[in-house]
Amino acid sequence: MDKNITIIQIAKECGVSIATVSRVINGTVPVSEETRRRVQAVIDKYHFSPNAMARGLINRRSMTLGVMLPDITNPYFALIFREIECEAHAAGYAVFLCNTMYSSRVQDTPEEEYFQMLQDKQVDGLIVVGGQLDLTTPSQSYCDALRHTAATVPTVVIGPPLAGVEAVFLTPDAGAGIAAAVRHLAAQGHRHIAFLGGEPGVTITRDRLDAYRAALAAAELPCTEYQLVLTDYYLPDGFAAANKLMSRGTTCTALLAINDSVALGVLRALADWGKTVPQDFALVSCDQFPGAEYHIPRLTAIDHHSELLAHTAVQHLLAAMQGAPKPEIRMPDAELIIRESSLCKL
Incomplete structure (x- = not known):
């Protein structure tokens, strides 16, 4: 035959x-x-x-899940998508990716139009990660588009809840682990700790800054505006932030970078200033990406276990698609991984 x-x-x-x-x-x-x-x-x-x-x-199913995210070149979103895809494939679903390029500020298509595109593709379910969703104040048109889509297609959102949107919201604690990082640096003898990277008006920056300020206050350490240098979330932003801090003639001896990409940019800038980590500055990343243990020096970082978050998102989406009772939302705990970049006592 x-x-x-x-x-x-x-x-x-x-x-x-x-x-x-x-x-x-x-x-x-x-x-x-x-x-x-x-x-x-x-x-x-x-x-x-x-x-x-x-x-x-x-x-009457397409056996396809939609994933909408702003920048697949960002290691965080790349990790989330990889793990979503693995989990979806294990359940028999293909994945349709919408990379909106919102983070690049050069997007040709507004994110609102991607929602309609995904509905036109007749995806069985949708996972939304980042983009306008990460802003402290998303546009009304974005909220309306998400609200309409979630009323039509089972939807899981990795981000803060939006009023009137009938979706499953998974909201990680972006500031988790920062108190432990500050305590660790204080135990090494550091009194002046700077915060580098992140963009104003974005919830992850706000939440990590709030946790940073609270941790400094709890440890009775100073916090001034000169210790804060906000830029963005990528390698060049860490480079720019460290250069700006050094140009001020900083008294800081420890640095908190908003993520690993920013931390790597900081390392490059400090080398240009003839400084080394951890001998001259201790360095901790607030968000570990794959490969942190292979940098020189190995980066001390907060592991938010984003791979588990991605698995949870798919599991909740499949439950919503099947009309099953909502599983209990269990967010992975953040963990401070201490490595070479912060181990040098003053």
């Missing part, structure tokens, strides 16, 4: 109806164990794999 066997030919060889073969393939309606074994033996014999589109026509 031709290797491109059809469901009709399988039914004929097994002596059952096409509907019975379909039930075995999709597991939608129980069949007797003897019949199921007979049909499955023929399916295995010819290595039959039903066409996803045909399956979707039967089940």
Whole structure:
């Protein structure tokens, strides 16, 4: 028989109806164990794999999940997408990515239009990560577009809740671990700790700054505006922030970078100033990306276990798509990983 066997030919060889073969393939309606074994033996014999589109026509599902994020080149979003895709594939779903390029500030298509695009693609569910969602005040048009989409397509949002949006919201504690980082630096003898990177008007920056200020106050350490240099979240932003801090003639001996990318930019700038880490400055990243342990020096960083967050997002989306009760939302705990970049006592 031709290797491109059809469901009709399988039914004929097994002596059952096409509907019975379909039930075995999709597991939608129980069949007797003897019949199921007979049909499955023929399916295995010819290595039959039903066409996803045909399956979707039967089940009225596309077997596709949509993921909308602002910048796939950002290590955080790349990690989140990779883990979403792995989890989705394990559940039998393909993933359609919308990389809105919102972070690049050169986007040609407003994020609001991507919501309609995903609905047009008839995705079975949607996960939204970052973009305007991360702003302390998203635009009204964005909120309206998300509200309309979530009312049409099961949606999980990794970010802060928005009023009137019927979606599952997973809200990580962006400031988690910073108190532990400040205590660690204080234990090394550091009294003046700077904060570098991050963009004003973004919730992750606000939350980490709040945690930083609270941690300094708890440790009875000074906090002045000269210790804060906000830029953005990428390598050049860490480079620019460190240069600005050094140009001021800083008294700081320890630095908190908003993430690993900023921390690497800081390392480059400090080297240009003839400074080393951790001998001249201790350095801690507030958000670990893959590979932190391979830099020179190895970066002390807060691991937010974003891979577990991605897995949780897919699990909640699948539950929403199936109309199952919402699983208990359990956010992964942040963990301070102490490595070489902060281990030099004053």
